[in-house]
Amino acid sequence: xxxxxxxxxxxxxxxxxxxxxxxxxxFVKIGPRLGLGYRRNQTAGTWVVRVADGQGGNWTKAxxxxxxxxxxxxxxxxxxxxxxxxxxxxxxxxxxxxxSSKPLTVAQALDRYKxxxxxxxxxxGNMTRVKAHVTESLAQKxxxxxxxxxxxxxxxxxxxxxxxxxxxxxxxxxxxxxNLAADNDERIASRQAWDLGLATIPDAEESRNVIxxxxxxxxxIANARDVSVEFGLLVEFAAVTGARVSQLARLEGQDVQADxxxxxxxxxxxxxxxxxxxxxxxxxPIPTALVARLxxxxxxxxxxxxxxSKPSGDPWxxxxxxxxxxxxxxxxxxxxxxxxxTPCGIxxxxxxxxxxxxxx
Numbered sequence: 001x002x003x004x005x006x007x008x009x010x011x012x013x014x015x016x017x018x019x020x021x022x023x024x025x026x027f028v029k030i031g032p033r034l035g036l037g038y039r040r041n042q043t044a045g046t047w048v049v050r051v052a053d054g055q056g057g058n059w060t061k062a063x064x065x066x067x068x069x070x071x072x073x074x075x076x077x078x079x080x081x082x083x084x085x086x087x088x089x090x091x092x093x094x095x096x097x098x099x100s101s102k103p104l105t106v107a108q109a110l111d112r113y114k115x116x117x118x119x120x121x122x123x124x125g126n127m128t129r130v131k132a133h134v135t136e137s138l139a140q141k142x143x144x145x146x147x148x149x150x151x152x153x154x155x156x157x158x159x160x161x162x163x164x165x166x167x168x169x170x171x172x173x174x175x176x177x178x179n180l181a182a183d184n185d186e187r188i189a190s191r192q193a194w195d196l197g198l199a200t201i202p203d204a205e206e207s208r209n210v211i212x213x214x215x216x217x218x219x220x221i222a223n224a225r226d227v228s229v230e231f232g233l234l235v236e237f238a239a240v241t242g243a244r245v246s247q248l249a250r251l252e253g254q255d256v257q258a259d260x261x262x263x264x265x266x267x268x269x270x271x272x273x274x275x276x277x278x279x280x281x282x283x284x285p286i287p288t289a290l291v292a293r294l295x296x297x298x299x300x301x302x303x304x305x306x307x308x309s310k311p312s313g314d315p316w317x318x319x320x321x322x323x324x325x326x327x328x329x330x331x332x333x334x335x336x337x338x339x340x341x342t343p344c345g346i347x348x349x350x351x352x353x354x355x356x357x358x359x360x
Contacts, residue, residue: 021040033051063083106178134154152197219332220329247268264283264285
């Protein structure tokens with residue numbers, strides 16, 4: 001058994017209760033890279049273990065209540081001497097790779113946030129992107145040991161080959177994963193590392209209000225039909241409704257309300273945002289010229305079957321349309337420019353920003 005350390009200000013309840021109430025514990029070193037802390041509360045104080053990594057980082061964990069107002073039982077309530085042994089035990093356990101008391105690594109935090117997004121019905125694409133860019137050395141670090149410098153170097157390296165707006169989006173997803181880990185682990189006492197290290201690059205977003213001429217939009221739709229009838233219908237829907245492809249992919253046959261003086265679609269809402277969302281449908285008017293093609297699309301389909309599908313019959317998925325749209329745009333003489341929006345209704349994920357080619 002390790003020899004106990006003396007600390008006059010913490011050894012007895014009388015001396016501890018003379019300390020001021022404070023959020024920050026008072027620590028005493030009880031071993032190499034190991035500290036025992038006492039946090040004075042309005043009620044019974046709390047014992048805290050602190051384990052350092054020898055590189056300027058550390059993690060902390062509350063290990064039990066102090067015997068300020070009731071006798072120690074060495075299970076929930078500890079005196080100063082018992083708290084030392086409890087701290088050593090927790091520190092030893094945390095060194096085991098499979099022990100659940102060890103703080104999460106960055107890689108584990110990313111996996112848990114990805115699972116959380118999937119549970120809420122969100123898009124896991126952003127987290128897949130973050131994991132692809134995180135280095136192995138950073139991924140294996142315990143979160144309390146990650147520094148501002150670690151994350152700032154990661155962000156700045158990302159900026160060497162990604163546009164500033166892409167860096168900001170990737171860093172925001174990374175920060176969200178670390179925040180979720182901190183929300184669920186009281187040992188992660190500070191979020192300063194990612195608040196500073198993953199700070200957004202200023203003036204990264206450059207909005208381009210690029211409005212395509214109607215003739216260009218019609219040319220895009222016509223060339224999309226040359227790729228396939230099904231793809232042409234997808235692009236036409238995007239142009240008419242301005243909806244995201246992910247929304248269009250969730251349309252069902254029963255969402256078409258064609259037998260009305262003013263035909264319309266019941267468009268499902270977007271899944272953007274952090275919170276879990278109930279998918280709601282809102283009416284979107286459609287031109288009568290589109291109705292005839294819709295009747296053909298839903299013919300012999302079940303009411304809850306996808307309205308728009310690939311030539312194979314499978315529903316459209318993320319990025320299925322990107323290369324097809326590039327082919328249609330090239331055939332229409334449209335060039336690509338970097339931007340996120342296309343107010344004409346052609347989806348940003350397809351076009352980013354397209355303008356007529358005047359190069360001859």
